Amino acid sequence: MASLHCLPPSVEPRVSEHINQIIDMIKQILDNGCAYVIDGDVYFSVDKFPDYGRLSGRKLEDNRAGERVAVDSRKQNPADFALWKSTKPGEPSWESPWGPGRPGWHIECSAMSATYLGHSFDIHGGGMDLVFPHHENEIAQSCAACSKSQVGYWMHNGFVNVNSEKMSKSLGNFFTIRQVIDLYHPLALRLFLLGTHYRSPMNYSTVLLESASDRAFYIYQSLHDCEKLLLQSHGSQLKDTVAVETQDCIRRFHAAFRTSMSDDLHTNVVLAALTEPLKTMNDLLHTRKGKKQALRIETLQALEKEVSSVLSILGLMPSNCSEVVGQLKSKALLRAGITEEEVLIKIEDRNSARKNKDYEKSDKIREELAVKGIALMDNPDGTTWRPSVPLEMQELLISST
Known part of the structure; x- marks a missing residue:
């Protein structure tokens, strides 16, 4: 990530190291009457949070229970989600006031963000697929734990498609x-x-x-x-x-x-x-x-x-532009499957062809390199080369614009 000029995060918390904070937040939600306990499981009651759905714009009646996971008949509302899950064979577990178990899939995010950023902070990010239910549930449980909980901006990135x-x-x-x-x-x-x-x-x-x-x-x-x-x-x-x-x-x-x-x-x-x-x-x-x-x-x-x-x-300014230019050329040679020495030999062959007025051979050498993504640049001081979009790809770019 450093090579992409991405700054490292100040904190990289682990859920396993914040079980106490998670349990404390669940206790607060229970104390505020927004959750209930059934057989060692703790569920958030969405009916106690009238603003549920405000981020995604979805209404409770529009949600169809059972599409993602089987509906638990013990729930007061099919949309209620787990804050704490009782222990199951083969799963990690921790002791809690409701018996051994593990956190639900959403509560850890609220608990850890509150620990390091407070109940109100500026930006919360994530993919578009997290808007519902994950971030919707985060809002509900965070506000249920602390009425002053607030995120200034929700930023959701789009998906990556490959060749559409x-x-x-x-x-x-x-x-x-x-x-x-x-x-x-x-x-x-x-x-x-x-x-x-x-x-x-x-x-x-x-x-x-x-x-x-x-x-x-x-x-x-x-x-x-x-x-x-x-x-x-x-x-x-x-x-x-x-x-x-x-x-x-x-x-x-x-x-x-x-x-x-x-x-x-x-x-x-x-x-x-x-x-x-x-x-x-x-x-x-x-x-x-x-x-x-x-x-x-x-x-x-x-x-x-x-x-x-x-x-x-924008995080696009290197400490040394000259080094980056050289590295871009090296990567282009690697993609082309050719060495710089071989490119320079081609340039010499082309110079000889031009000197002998063999323009057909000269053009052929230029085109052979252009197909590989190597462009020849003629100037008063001689011929140099630079990376370029391979010839066939240039045609695709033109047709797509």
Whole structure:
């Protein structure tokens, strides 16, 4: 997770280490008249919580008992859920006022969050599949234990689909993050993930991940080129202003960032807004007109600062762009099944073909590499290469847009 620039959690509590807190919360719910005991089991009474269903919008009469688990005829209401389950053979158990047993599936979350965050906290996350019944039950039992219990925002992420089909082990399309970053840079994966709004279903495909990797290379190569030029200009007398057009570009980008992130974290809109400042940066770096522009260094410095700031907030800013560029190229070679030495030999062969005016062979070499996801870039200093979306996948991307 560290390679994906995910911050580690401050606390990783275990249920087995918080049995006392769980029992205390169940006692409080019982004392407040919102639960009942039957033969060593403790059930929450949903009839005692009029707001039950407020998160999911479901009404009690719309719930059909017995679809997920067999209905316990001892319950006062089929929708009542277990806070404590009496011991069964083969299951772990702990002593409690109601006899040996274990916590229900929902109570541990309420008890542990209250222990570390208090009864009121800002954000509670989880998948869409947890809205009902898990999070609905959490709200009911937490409020029954403490009337001041409150979560500011519930954030539920969408499901992951693979090639438009739900990811599942049964379908054989299940994979882990470790398997993905064996072939793709972790920051390319993070960029891909942020490209979809967190509440929307995410469609994972090799084509889309290749596109994200290509985009990542463009971002970090642009920043690396900019950093290199700014380092060369270190010590130069710089002015405190930038070109008016660039001021407007930065203002638009900053406004798009603040508006989109304030509107339920629309990271996908922010990433799309990167296009303009990055294009402006590359024009200043590489085009004849851009190189002659007044206040060029000052403008690049302002653009680099704004882009880097936003990428840092999104967890996409590495400590060294040059290293990431090299790593992205290494991953591309691995996917292509070719070494850099072999690519350089191909470039030499192509140079010889062009020198001999054998343009058919020259084009064939370029296309052979393009099929593998290796793009050749001709410039006044010679031919270099960069990762790209493999040729066949480029056609798929075009057809899907």
